[in-house]
Amino acid sequence: MSKSISSSIRLAAAILITILMFFPTYWLVVTSLKTPYELRLAIPSFWPESFRWQNYVEAFQASPFGRYFLNTTIQTFGIMFLQINVAIWAAFAFAKGNFRGRDKWFLLVLAALIVPEQVTFVPVYVMMSKLGWLNTYLALIVPHGASAYGIFLLRQSFKSLNNDVLEAARVDGAGRFHQLYRILVPMAMPTIATLIVLTFISSWNSYFWPLIMTNSDNMRVLTVAVAMMRDSVAGDEALTFHMLSAASVMVILPIVIVFSFAQKHIVAALANSTFK
C-alpha cells in the first residue's frame, strides 16, 4: 500500500518536472501563433485567442527564409556526408588496418578532441579568406571534414566486429572498399546511424562557425538569420517577437522530428559512448 502511494507521488513529481521542462518549448509555439497585440497583454495568455498563422507567412516575407533553409540544409548534409565518410575510412584504418605507427597516429586524432573550434577559428578564417572561400559552402563544410569524436566512436565499433567475415572476403579477393562498405558498414550500422543523427543535430544548430565564415545575406544559415532578425529590432524584441518565434519554430521543427523518431536510439548510444 505505502509502496504504491510513494510510487504515485514519484510519478506525479516526475510529471510536474516534465511539464516544467517542456513549458519553454510550448511557450515558443504558443507565442508564434499569437497576434502582436496579444503578445503585449499585461496578463499573458496561455492559449492563443486565435491561431495567427500569418506570423509564419510574415517571417517568410520579411527575409529570404527559403534561402536560409536551403543554406542550412546544404551545410548540414554536406558536413554529414563528408564527416561520416572520412570517419568510416579512418576508423577502418585504425581498427582493422596495419601500418607503422598506427596507434601513434590515432593518438593524434584523439588529441584533437580537446581542441574546440573557438581555438582555431581565427587562423581558419584567415585561411578561408586567402582561398577566397569566405561566403561559400566550402567554408561552412570543409573545415568540419574530420570529427575526432566520430572516428573514435566508429573505431570502437569496428574493433568489436569479428575479423572472420573480413578474412573470408579477402580470400575471395574483395578489395578494401568492398570490405568496408559491404561488410563493416552494414555491421556497424547502429553506431553509424547514431553518428549521422548527432552530426545532423550539431550541424543544423551550429551558429558560431557560420556567423564567422559568412556575412552575405544569401549565404546566411537559419540560426544566424534568426539572431539577425532579433538584432534588427535593436533590443526591443517585443515588436517582432510574433515573427521571431515563428521563425524559431521553423528552425527547431526538423530537429524535433528527427529527435522523436531516433530518440530511443540516440539516448542509448549517448549513454554508452560518452563514458567508457
Added chain:
Amino acid sequence: MNAHSEQPHAVQIAQLSTKRPWSWYRFFEKWKDFSFALPALLFLLVFTYYPLIYSIYISMTNWNMTRPIKKFVGMENYTKLLSSEEFWKVLTVTFKYTVFDVFFTIVIGLGLALLFNSTSKIFNFLRAVVFMPYYISMVVAAMIFLWIFNAEYGLANYILHLAGFDPVAWMTNPNTALSALITVSLWKGVGFAMLLFIAGLRSIPMEYYEASSIDGATRWSQFRLITLPLLSPMTLFLIITNFIGSMQVFQSIDIMTNGGPLNATKAMVFWIYQMAFSDFRTGRASALVVIFFIIIITLTVIQLWISKKRVHYEG
C-alpha cells in the same frame, strides 16, 4: 573473441614473408591501409593542428586584420592582457558562469536521475521530453528565454507579480543577466546529465543495496555510502566535460546580452570574438585564444590524472 580473429590480415602476410625483408607487396599493403586514415589526418592537420600553431605565432605579433603589416612583438600581447583589468574581469565572469552552471547541472542532473530512473514505460516518455531541450538550437533557446525574461511582457515578471514582488529588469541588471544565461544553459543541459547519471545508476549492482538493507541501512546512508561513491567517476566526467563546455559559452551571450550590462556577462570566447572581429586585433585575440586553450588543457590533464589515480586505487 579469440586471438586469431584479432589479428589483421596484413600482420599474417608480414609474418609469412619475414624471410624477405622488404617487398613491394608489403609496402603497398601498408601504404594502402594508411591511405584510409590519410583524409582524416589531413583534415585534422590543416584545420586543427596548423591553426593551433599558427595562433601561437600570431599571438606574438601586433597583427591587425585590416592592415597587412605584421610585426613580431614577443610576449607583449600576453603581458598587456594579464596586466589589464578587463582580462581579470572577463576571467572572473567566465569562471562565475562556469562554476554555477556546472554545479547546478550536476546537482539537478543527479536529482532528476534519481527521480526518473524507473523502468516503467511512461518514464521512457517523460525522460525523452526532459532530454528534448538538449537538441534545440541554442539560438532558439536563448530567444525563448529572452522573451520569458522580457522586462515588460515576460512571463518571469508576471509570475513575480502574482507572488507580490516588483518586476525585475532581468537583462539589464548585471546579476540577473548572468543568472538568465545560466538558466538557459541549465534548461538545455540537465537532461543530458540526467541520462548519464541514470546510466551510472543502472551499472551499480543491486546486491549492494540488498546486502546493506539486510544490515539495516537507511535509504539516506545507502545513497551516501553506495550510490554517491560509485557514481563518482561519472560525476567527475560530467564535471570536467561540462566545465570545458561552459567555459566556451558564446551563443547565449551573443543573443541575450551582447556581453552587457557593463560587461557583466562578457565571457572569454565572446571577448575573443569581439577582439578579433569587431576590433580586428588579431594578435591580441590570438594571445587570448592561447591562454584559453592552456586553461582547457590543464583541466583535461587534471581529469586524466584523477581518473588514472582512481583506477590504480581500484586495482
